Amino acid sequence: MKFIDEFRDSRLARGLLRRIEDLAHELPVVRFMEVCGTHTMAIYRSGLRHLLPENIVLISGPGCPVCVTANQYLDRAIAYARLPEVIVCTFGDMMRVPGSSSSLELERGRRADIRVVYSPLDALEVARQHPSRRVVFLGVGFETTAPAVAAAIQQAASEGLANFFVSSAHKVMPPALAALTTDGRLRIDGFILPGHVSAIIGVEPYQFLAAEYRKACVIAGFEPLDVLQSILLLVQQVRDGRRAVEIQYSRVVRPEGNPRARALMEQVFVPSDAEWRGMGVIAGSGLALRSEYRSHDADATLDVTVEPTVVHPACRCGEVLRGLCEPQQCPLFATACTPETPIGACMVSTEGTCAACYKYGRRVETGVSDG
Numbered sequence: 001m002k003f004i005d006e007f008r009d010s011r012l013a014r015g016l017l018r019r020i021e022d023l024a025h026e027l028p029v030v031r032f033m034e035v036c037g038t039h040t041m042a043i044y045r046s047g048l049r050h051l052l053p054e055n056i057v058l059i060s061g062p063g064c065p066v067c068v069t070a071n072q073y074l075d076r077a078i079a080y081a082r083l084p085e086v087i088v089c090t091f092g093d094m095m096r097v098p099g100s101s102s103s104l105e106l107e108r109g110r111r112a113d114i115r116v117v118y119s120p121l122d123a124l125e126v127a128r129q130h131p132s133r134r135v136v137f138l139g140v141g142f143e144t145t146a147p148a149v150a151a152a153i154q155q156a157a158s159e160g161l162a163n164f165f166v167s168s169a170h171k172v173m174p175p176a177l178a179a180l181t182t183d184g185r186l187r188i189d190g191f192i193l194p195g196h197v198s199a200i201i202g203v204e205p206y207q208f209l210a211a212e213y214r215k216a217c218v219i220a221g222f223e224p225l226d227v228l229q230s231i232l233l234l235v236q237q238v239r240d241g242r243r244a245v246e247i248q249y250s251r252v253v254r255p256e257g258n259p260r261a262r263a264l265m266e267q268v269f270v271p272s273d274a275e276w277r278g279m280g281v282i283a284g285s286g287l288a289l290r291s292e293y294r295s296h297d298a299d300a301t302l303d304v305t306v307e308p309t310v311v312h313p314a315c316r317c318g319e320v321l322r323g324l325c326e327p328q329q330c331p332l333f334a335t336a337c338t339p340e341t342p343i344g345a346c347m348v349s350t351e352g353t354c355a356a357c358y359k360y361g362r363r364v365e366t367g368v369s370d371g
């Protein structure tokens, strides 16, 4: 664990904090948003919000893929699961997310065949083992997971696995960043950009944020020192009146990203409009299956009736995901809505802002070792 410990060293953290403090007192209030659920968890777990100068404000955005998945998608997945011949395969985080009137977990309790998998290749194997059943994989995630799903679809096509389907709720991050940037209520000065997504897409898709919208941008790693160093780089950009897309997470992210993974995605998916929980439909922010893979597209080929969307009237997940509301401002937080009794998606997912706040946000600690 030596390598990890180096990124949690409290002396280095204190040094970075001092440098941030030195620069911050020259600045007005500046607001940086993280748009990755792993960053959200890291920030809450390490207590960084409480360690920064008061005028350096961190806001959590729509970084958790399960959380941003709209109710209508969940309701459709539940409708698939109710078809007697269908096996639904999903990542575990989706199981307990409440839909309009049910959840995948509840449906499994009612004898629907719903299986938790760790990879789309696991779902392919289920399809091989059950040739007389239709297997629907719930494709939820950002650019990080889409290439693996694309590979699974190509593999199914090459094997002639006609019973393998994907329901794609994949989303891409840059159009959502544009939507956040143009939301006048947020007044974001810069973004802590997602390390995993950026390992795929590289730097170029973010350049408009710096060039057109004058936002400071840093692609960040996930350890406390990564995040602190990224905040320092953001503060330096603001102090210098400079705007750029910088890479702090250079041990993983290359400027050009991963061209092979992107090529795989582009072979199988086309950009589509997509609905984000709390943000509505964002043009070009989704990934739909290309027409040549239509026979594996669950949403294009399986006929189900999807119930009308209902959300809990007091749930403020939509505002939490847009950075307009802190979890504690939701009247249900830590009362009716807890990780054991989640009412909104943000309390279910391990990367959800409400779950992070519930677990870590009510106590203050540094989270860095005294090594």
Ligand code: SF4
Residues within 6 Å of the ligand: 314, 315, 316, 317, 318, 320, 327, 330, 331, 332, 333, 334, 337, 338, 342, 343, 344, 345, 346, 347, 348, 354
């Ligand atoms: S506390 Fe629960 S109900 Fe409120 S915004 Fe968070 S997830 Fe939604």
